[in-house]
Amino acid sequence: MKKILFLLCIGIIALPACKIKDDMAVKYYNLGFKKMHRDDNSAAAIRDFNNAIRLNPRYAAAYQQRAEAKERLENWAGAKADLDTAITIDAKDKLSYLERGKARAFLKDYDGAFADFSKSAEIDPREPDPFFYMGEIKLVKGDTTGAITGYNLAIKANFRYAKAYEQLGNIRSWAKDYPEAIKYYGMAIECNEYDAEYYVNRGRAEEAIKDEKDALTDYTTAIDKGHGFTFGYMYRAAMYHRRGDKDSACMDWSTAAELGYTPAQELVKSYCK
Secondary structure (H helix, E strand, O other): OHHHHHHHHHHHHHHHHHHHHHHHHHHHHHHHHHHHHOOOOHHHHHHHHHHHHHHOOOOHHHHHHHHHHHHHOOOHHHHHHHHHHHHHHOOOOHHHHHHHHHHHHHOOOHHHHHHHHHHHHHHOOOOHHHHHHHHHHHHHOOOHHHHHHHHHHHHHHOOOOHHHHHHHHHHHHHOOOHHHHHHHHHHHHHHOOOOHHHHHHHHHHHHHOOOHHHHHHHHHHHHHHOOOOHHHHHHHHHHHHHHOOHHHHHHHHHHHHHOOOHHHHHHHHHHOO
16 A cells, blocks of 8 residues: 555656646747747757757657758758657658758758658648649759649649749740740739849840830839849849940949949949949
8 A cells, every 4th residue: 555655656746847847848949939030049049949859858849940940050961850850759740741851952862852742742732832842853853844743733722822933934934935934923923022033033034025124124123122132233234234324234233242242343343443
């Protein structure tokens, strides 16, 4: 009887101790989350996620967030290792497969990346991201048809998925089918009017078919939408330069140079004395 009572006491003491450890793990997790997402301090965040994992070695979300912090520091192998563990803990977590796929892609394990993106899509086919990244892997491997299939599946999952329209536009632009490229860039802009890159890409396609008026408008819009987006200044400057408008070209090159774009600094030295 005494032995039974002793074991009961051990259990009563152990349960609160486990809860305290779990609560402390959550506190460290929240600290790390704030340091990474609010303060943009990935190194400090990793230290907090380390403590969360030390207190609760099966804390899948902490492994996921530590992996993201490592990705921000371009430690792709470390990120993959953490996501391996997260998947071991929860084999049905779509985010872990998606993020591990990205890490594998940076490590040039394209087959492994594609397998992870496919698994994420299998778990939740309503999410567009896995299909988009499947398209990206196909594109890297030179399979344009497979890439188009991936991007279209992303759009099917979310018809306002701007990045997929942009990539479809890029594929048409590389094939010199500029009217189709312009159409797809326009769709990307309809989905997200704030991304300066879409305007620059459409402007380049418009220039290719000698539509300089619309191209100039798109380059100017890119500059207005994306303050600090140097390519808007660079392409507009190139157009001004071809037109013989040296002063306008030099103003744009100078702005791009001030933003730290080295090629613009060289153009200022060559043409804007």
